[in-house]
Amino acid sequence: MSQPVALNLAAVIVAVTEGQPRVLTVTGPDGRPAIPSGPLSDDDSTLERALRHWIRDQAGIEVGYVEQLYTFGDRDRGFTAGWRNVAVGYLALVHEAAPSPGAAWLDCYELLPWEDQRTGPPPSFDASIQPALAAWVSDDPDRANRVAAVFGDAPGFDGIRVLDRYELLYEAALVAESYADHGVAVPDDLPGSTAMLGDHRRIVATALGRLRGKLTYRPLVFELLPDEFTLLELQTTVEALAGVQLHKQNFRRLVERNRLVEGTGQRADSTGGRPAELFRFRPDVILERPRPGLGVPYR
Template structure:
């Protein structure tokens, strides 16, 4: 992380604290993440998450600092925010290399960076044109996470490559195959929408995706190992994976989707939003039952007529539900996978 965003300020023992935000929104059935373009600074071309350093003196809380950076970089004001994870391993990208401690000189020069990641949910809005921020489809970065159209050939390809990687080292073959089976739902457990990070880590270890730092000896020998997936700056894709996994888990027992919805919505719109995030299709009638009987929404009398068919009633979130039920989430009434 030597190409850190900071002047290696402080003294030797200095640790730089960076706050990164994963801002998620959903529009038109596609989950989007806010990315900022930093290409003109001569750094990586890859999109980055909005981020910035903590000012230990001025910033009273971490969250305030995060909001400040997001505001500066995108003009957005955040609503729901939750802390995700703190990444602080040194030489993260070198994990796979043989342990070869850098020279004392290098070590002294490279300041240690601690990155505290946050998840924020926003109703999508245009970002200020003056900024370099924009909304990107989350699945551009993690295409294998979108199973709404069933498992695609691309996933088959990935699995084949993973198998190769697993088979490569006889000593670890069994262990690796087991990890793959679990992470990618090949066994009896099936696809677990929440294991986003686990899948990413596997792909990373197998060098099928890479992180920031072009030219650091990443890409495998054979062509483009990442298929059509797009990398992000430094470890931001890993952070995104963490965020998506966490959000998918929480959807089931907290009414988080509503942070992403307009005040009034049809049940199908709601379902599409959940599907977009979870990356799987749901059973329509059961989803409706779950949400209505669960007391999560209440109908306004109004209806929405641009549905193409019978008009749909507009609903709104019933805030009282958090007082009534212990774990008011939307659940994921599964549906058989479409197309093979």
């Protein structure tokens, strides 16, 4: 009655470089990018240890912060016939985009272009997705509410609902996986977003949503930054992840009021303009405030 379970640990390994969030990818069997995944070894007493274990072995990367995301076990996520393929997805943050053999850093917003709202809706959204969604809605007006709810014209674009948006686009047949999953040829007039192996783009969407959510109440950004940074670097990193632009002075005020950082007294040899003070994360904040983070707005 019961297929055996093949359990894998899949990792969305995130770094932010040059103001862009990136995920580590390997090349999947069909040539499409895939997130790395590895086995649950009997040697490791916990799932998280097993994850760190194979990431170290395979990619040579020592990840810092690790958090379990979600377990994916749909029957059709078949990589091994005769088995129920289950993956436990993890989010892992690393300080710098170290290159590793066979792996490449892929821009998050190549995978999910509509999530980058830093300079307003991205060109591909206005040009292709928006009209295609409008057409999809006109087929069934009840869909209008759902589109509005996640892409939010009036009420606002809620940064954390990354997965909801991906799933809506999937349902509206606006991502490559909508076709690939059913063995149908992918049309070539699709909005230009990079597809991934199997349900891996879903897993990345889950990761980005979780990361955005946690940013606001946990000091996760500092896992992605060097030890010392300027406030602009901090802001740029937050903006990169949140996908929205922030008001500089207000961001500074927020960070200082919440006592998330402390000045080092050092100045950064600036790239242009007045030199900025270098700051470092103040770990004690975790003990002082119940939910230390940067309350990113998301409208």
